[in-house]
Amino acid sequence: MWQPDRRADIPIYRQIASHMEGRIRGGEFPQGSLLPSERKLADMLRVNRTTVVQAYEELRSMGLVERAVGSGTKVVPAGSGGAISPNWRKYLEAGTFLPNVPAMRRIRSELRTEGAVIDFASGELHPELFPNETIRTLLKEKTFDGHLGYEDPQGFAPLRDSLSRFLRRYLNIEASESSLLLTSGSQQSLFLITQCLLSPGDAVAVEVPSYGRSLSLFESAGLKVIPLRADDQEGVDPDDVAELHRRHRLKMIFTNPNFQNPTGTVLSAERKQRLLDIAAERGIPIVEDDPFSLTAFDGTVPPPLRSMDAGGQVLYVGSLSKIAASGLRIGWLAAPHSIVSKLADARQQMDFGLSAIPQWVAAELLDSPGFGRHLAELRRKLAFKLDSLRAALDYHLPGEVGYRVPEGGLNLWAKWNERPANADRLFEQAIREGVVYVPGSVYGSGPDFFRLCFARPADDRIEEGVAKLAAAYRTASRF
Amino acid sequence: MWQPDRRADIPIYRQIASHMEGRIRGGEFPQGSLLPSERKLADMLRVNRTTVVQAYEELRSMGLVERAVGSGTKVVPAGSGGAISPNWRKYLEAGTFLPNVPAMRRIRSELRTEGAVIDFASGELHPELFPNETIRTLLKEKTFDGHLGYEDPQGFAPLRDSLSRFLRRYLNIEASESSLLLTSGSQQSLFLITQCLLSPGDAVAVEVPSYGRSLSLFESAGLKVIPLRADDQEGVDPDDVAELHRRHRLKMIFTNPNFQNPTGTVLSAERKQRLLDIAAERGIPIVEDDPFSLTAFDGTVPPPLRSMDAGGQVLYVGSLSKIAASGLRIGWLAAPHSIVSKLADARQQMDFGLSAIPQWVAAELLDSPGFGRHLAELRRKLAFKLDSLRAALDYHLPGEVGYRVPEGGLNLWAKWNERPANADRLFEQAIREGVVYVPGSVYGSGPDFFRLCFARPADDRIEEGVAKLAAAYRTASRF
Numbered sequence: 001m002w003q004p005d006r007r008a009d010i011p012i013y014r015q016i017a018s019h020m021e022g023r024i025r026g027g028e029f030p031q032g033s034l035l036p037s038e039r040k041l042a043d044m045l046r047v048n049r050t051t052v053v054q055a056y057e058e059l060r061s062m063g064l065v066e067r068a069v070g071s072g073t074k075v076v077p078a079g080s081g082g083a084i085s086p087n088w089r090k091y092l093e094a095g096t097f098l099p100n101v102p103a104m105r106r107i108r109s110e111l112r113t114e115g116a117v118i119d120f121a122s123g124e125l126h127p128e129l130f131p132n133e134t135i136r137t138l139l140k141e142k143t144f145d146g147h148l149g150y151e152d153p154q155g156f157a158p159l160r161d162s163l164s165r166f167l168r169r170y171l172n173i174e175a176s177e178s179s180l181l182l183t184s185g186s187q188q189s190l191f192l193i194t195q196c197l198l199s200p201g202d203a204v205a206v207e208v209p210s211y212g213r214s215l216s217l218f219e220s221a222g223l224k225v226i227p228l229r230a231d232d233q234e235g236v237d238p239d240d241v242a243e244l245h246r247r248h249r250l251k252m253i254f255t256n257p258n259f260q261n262p263t264g265t266v267l268s269a270e271r272k273q274r275l276l277d278i279a280a281e282r283g284i285p286i287v288e289d290d291p292f293s294l295t296a297f298d299g300t301v302p303p304p305l306r307s308m309d310a311g312g313q314v315l316y317v318g319s320l321s322k323i324a325a326s327g328l329r330i331g332w333l334a335a336p337h338s339i340v341s342k343l344a345d346a347r348q349q350m351d352f353g354l355s356a357i358p359q360w361v362a363a364e365l366l367d368s369p370g371f372g373r374h375l376a377e378l379r380r381k382l383a384f385k386l387d388s389l390r391a392a393l394d395y396h397l398p399g400e401v402g403y404r405v406p407e408g409g410l411n412l413w414a415k416w417n418e419r420p421a422n423a424d425r426l427f428e429q430a431i432r433e434g435v436v437y438v439p440g441s442v443y444g445s446g447p448d449f450f451r452l453c454f455a456r457p458a459d460d461r462i463e464e465g466v467a468k469l470a471a472a473y474r475t476a477s478r479f
Numbered sequence: 480m481w482q483p484d485r486r487a488d489i490p491i492y493r494q495i496a497s498h499m500e501g502r503i504r505g506g507e508f509p510q511g512s513l514l515p516s517e518r519k520l521a522d523m524l525r526v527n528r529t530t531v532v533q534a535y536e537e538l539r540s541m542g543l544v545e546r547a548v549g550s551g552t553k554v555v556p557a558g559s560g561g562a563i564s565p566n567w568r569k570y571l572e573a574g575t576f577l578p579n580v581p582a583m584r585r586i587r588s589e590l591r592t593e594g595a596v597i598d599f600a601s602g603e604l605h606p607e608l609f610p611n612e613t614i615r616t617l618l619k620e621k622t623f624d625g626h627l628g629y630e631d632p633q634g635f636a637p638l639r640d641s642l643s644r645f646l647r648r649y650l651n652i653e654a655s656e657s658s659l660l661l662t663s664g665s666q667q668s669l670f671l672i673t674q675c676l677l678s679p680g681d682a683v684a685v686e687v688p689s690y691g692r693s694l695s696l697f698e699s700a701g702l703k704v705i706p707l708r709a710d711d712q713e714g715v716d717p718d719d720v721a722e723l724h725r726r727h728r729l730k731m732i733f734t735n736p737n738f739q740n741p742t743g744t745v746l747s748a749e750r751k752q753r754l755l756d757i758a759a760e761r762g763i764p765i766v767e768d769d770p771f772s773l774t775a776f777d778g779t780v781p782p783p784l785r786s787m788d789a790g791g792q793v794l795y796v797g798s799l800s801k802i803a804a805s806g807l808r809i810g811w812l813a814a815p816h817s818i819v820s821k822l823a824d825a826r827q828q829m830d831f832g833l834s835a836i837p838q839w840v841a842a843e844l845l846d847s848p849g850f851g852r853h854l855a856e857l858r859r860k861l862a863f864k865l866d867s868l869r870a871a872l873d874y875h876l877p878g879e880v881g882y883r884v885p886e887g888g889l890n891l892w893a894k895w896n897e898r899p900a901n902a903d904r905l906f907e908q909a910i911r912e913g914v915v916y917v918p919g920s921v922y923g924s925g926p927d928f929f930r931l932c933f934a935r936p937a938d939d940r941i942e943e944g945v946a947k948l949a950a951a952y953r954t955a956s957r958f
Contacts, residue, residue, distance in 0.1 A: 061791035061815035095675035148806035312540035327627035327835035336540035356806035
């Protein structure tokens with residue numbers, strides 16, 4: 001009998017709904033008849049009952065069935081007085097947003113069940129690394145006296161003031177509160193930049209491999225993505241920018257110079273200056289995505305490009321996601337006021353701005369004396385997790401994996417010394433073993449590369465995760 | 480001497496920056512020379528010093544000047560080694576987002592200074608109507624034990640559960656948690672729908688006059704907006720929909736049937752059913768924007784379209800903004816799961832989801848026994864403000880203004896019995912007097928209509944505001 005295809009991009013519940021829809025319209029289930037019970041169909045198709053519930057809900061919302069309390073799910077009279085439910089398929093295929101890459105969707109669906117696989121894929125901190133106590137205490141002890149009405153389109157002014165001081169103190173970046181836009185994170189900053197400052201067809205340089213390369217947002221904005229090679233030892237070569245500009249007339253450069261994601265490299269001071277000069281000579285703005293500078297394990301923070309930028313060319317994108325907590329959804333863009341103003345106006349059209357309470361929490365957090373201590377503790381814990389990962393790799397995969405040791409950030413960029421015969425099969429086998437990572441192809445790299453986020457698993461799961469990866473490697477290597 | 484043009488659409492600080500840029504490039508201020516001090520230029524141009532600060536910041540970020548501590552603002556050597564600051568003008572003109580309508584920008588700039596004008600324009604609650612105490616107590620007494628990491632793309636599951644129960648209990652709407660998408664408010668729901676379910680060139684019916692008509696988001700998505708006449712006594716005529724569809728092949732209908740903004744009408748039960756039937760016969764989905772149903776002053780909540788929708792055609796958009804607090808940024812979309820899923824995926828690309836803490840607060844709020852009491856109190860206070868507004872209109876503008884008395888919502892839709900000679904001049908005169916409202920043209924109506932939001936001013940400012948409006952009317956009528 002028919003079984004859903006677990007490898008296909010189409011979610012299982014939707015395959016089941018389509019399948020049942022076909023059988024209903026084909027007459028197999030006449031009007032008024034009952035569909036198989038949820039439990040029964042789940043058993044037959046070897047899926048979770050909740051998946052069948054979702055499929056039946058889909059059929060109900062399409063107007064094909066209704067729930068009869070105590071009886072089950074019943075097929076409603078066809079046409080119901082001539083009514084046609086909207087053909088949602090057409091609407092689902094419309095619009096300008098391209099779906100996220102299949103590998104990432106696969107990873108996300110595996111991670112939906114808490115604790116099911118050991119997670120080296122999500123590029124974020126383990127919850128024990130968040131300043132949980134500080135935030136809880138803050139919520140309890142300080143009285144939220146902020147304004148719960150619509151806010152300044154640029155974001156909560158006291159947070160922009162705190163942030164301005166924070167950027168100066170910790171990163172040597174001068175940005176007045178009027179040149180700051182508070183966003184819901186780096187993602188929103190990048191989305192606003194690509195949607196509002198660029199037009200379809202514009203050529204933009206994007207590092208490869210990079211996290212940026214994995215995002216659909218450049219394509220969703222209709223931009224022409226020009227790959228800018230990011231060497232896994234030294235990062236981008238600014239002279240490449242000059243060459244690419246000659247060939248493509250770049251409108252913007254997207255870079256992540258400090259603890260680049262995924263390679264972990266830090267662009268040298270000389271290269272940073274050369275990049276600024278080359279871009280300045282040609283009038284090309286640079287978007288600097290900087291989630292990780294403050295995670296420098298030894299506390300020596302590499303200067304952001306923006307801190308070296310005298311000419312106002314760098315649009316600086318930062319956030320609290322990797323140095324505090326991603327669930328706060330607090331990020332920022334430092335840019336000329338006119339840019340900030342335009343993007344704030346567009347953002348108002350999208351979502352009317354950020355929530356008041358998290359902005360208040362973030363302002364308190366950045367101003368608190370404990371934040372410096374939190375950063376020091378975070379660096380220490382990240383370094384420990386990296387050491388655990390390396391020890392586990394040495395033990396379980398001796399000589400199989402090569403990597404450059406990062407000095408900050410959350411990720412290890414690794415390479416199989418012997419290219420796997422089939423990277424997809426290895427990825428699937430790892431999931432079967434109970435561990436997930438991100439294949440290099442997601443970032444625009446080759447099948448011998450992969451990213452392990454050492455920040456995400458709990459300390460006591462890192463070795464177990466590597467052991468499972470090793471088991472998958474040995475299994476997959478046999479074919 | 481040159482003075483900024485306060486009527487122009489271009490912000491004052493930017494006019495000043497352009498003006499000074501011209502003078503710098505023209506040689507009036509050679510390299511190394513100082514620009515006038517901020518205070519001096521502010522005096523000369525009769526603007527706030529902060530406006531000049533912003534203008535100088537703009538020049539600095541363009542690489543033309545630098546701040547010399549203790550000296551002032553100095554012109555930097557031209558070209559700085561051949562460097563060209565990016566031409567931000569090109570980038571500001573790019574992108575797909577259309578700016579908000581000029582009248583709204585004017586209103587917002589007037590409102591930027593707290594308390595400067597009496598605000599009948601902002602369509603939101605006065606802060607004293609928010610459940611401030613409940614939220615403060617909640618933050619202090621309950622421990623936030625939620626997850627501060629990345630969340631479910633559909634939003635915090637416990638909030639979707641609370642919301643599902645809330646919708647059933649208060650609005651008779653059945654929506655399982657899997658068919659709910661939590662958004663940052665109605666604005667984000669509408670943005671996602673227009674960007675993701677429709678393609679450029681698609682024809683959509685939008686009520687006129689309506690709040691929806693005032694938004695740029697339909698045009699930003701490249702949609703063809705087909706006006707659907709909303710009568711100011713009875714709302715839309717569903718038979719008009721059939722006619723419009725015959726002529727334009729409508730892809731979607733956008734409606735606000737309960738306490739329509741701005742007219743305040745409630746669509747009759749018969750018209751609601753007819754609208755559902757006509758749309759169903761043609762397979763056209765309906766987007767129901769429903770911010771106000773629960774504000775029904777006498778507590779008799781008019782049924783939302785969605786509660787009458789058996790066929791799964793209505794995409795239901797709601798939020799906490801008008802019944803709790805807009806600063807929470809919590810809204811929702813109830814739709815077939817496949818739609819919710821696609822929109823959640825697109826929203827991830829835009830901003831990676833909502834902040835954790837406000838979602839937790841909202842879940843606690845909706846579940847709290849006090850919320851019903853809060854709604855009852857809100858209705859009482861809104862009714863009181865409406866009564867105050869009506870009494871003030873009767874006293875200060877007897878016989879000059881006609882309106883239908885709304886039974887819920889935040890707004891009074893008023894009409895000058897004698898059309899003003901010049902609606903723009905009246906609007907400006909009102910601002911000079913110290914009161915602001917929204918001209919009918921913003922909603923697609925004529926110059927004799929205007930909207931007064933009675934919910935926004937404090938109780939003791941309502942009469943004062945109407946007195947100022949009356950003064951403006953008499954002044955403007957003299958010409």
